[in-house]
Amino acid sequence: MKDFSLIIGKNLNNIRKQKNLSLDKVSELTGVSKGMLAQIEKGVSNPTVTTLWKIATGLNVSFSYFMEEEDKEIMYICHEDVKPIIENDKKMKVYPLFSYDSTRRFEVFSIELEPGCNHQSSPHNEGTEEYIIVTKGQMDVAIGETTYNLSCGDAIRYFANKSHCYRNVTDDIVNFQHIIYYFK
Known part of the structure; x- marks a missing residue:
């Protein structure tokens, strides 16, 4: 690991x-x-x-x-080998899958939200975009003053230069893929 x-x-x-x-x-x-x-x-x-x-x-x-680690031609990642970054009293686990590099300008994470998780994210730099694809469960994504309810298979893209929040308001675990694209 x-x-x-x-x-x-x-x-x-x-x-x-x-x-x-x-x-x-x-x-x-x-x-x-x-x-x-x-x-x-x-x-x-x-x-x-x-x-x-x-x-x-x-x-x-x-x-x-x-x-970020050394760049390789082929990169295989086994989920069990990735140690998560834990947040929100252990209710949010972020699994870094593909780290950012300046050529590609994006990074990919797999994120798991326990029931009751409410993760508030500060605004990111201008031009940063986030993409979320729900792979299990149902979650709310609040962007500014608007909240979107996403179910398994749903996706959303938004500019992340404003406050945003990921919430699991259900009794089940939520999993989603999270891609962050950096304009500059």
Whole structure:
């Protein structure tokens, strides 16, 4: 099983050094404490989805940049081998499948929402699009002031530069595929 804590830490350290930023400056840009950033870089802290989004937005990189590994010609991913990023009191599990790379400009996740999960996502950078395809169950997606109810097989695409929320208001687990496209 991949240890994403170490991969995330290595990539955070790399982007920080490439941009010639101190931990203090990264903390200022992202709103994440210097101590937390240091723990993430060392691979001793497994950051939440919310924390990674803050860092990605503040550093102007994709969410999955932090999970990026060496590019291969063929990439096979067995679901059991992917360690999820857990959020919302263990009610949301994000499985990074295909990480962002600058040629393709998108990333793919498989996400599982437990009953009662209500994940609020901050606005992303201008031009970022999200695609959701429900593969099991039924969920609500709130974009700005409008809520869409999606059932298995339904899909939605939207610009993610406004507040959005994923909710499981049912008693069953919801699974969906999540693709994020970065315009720039």
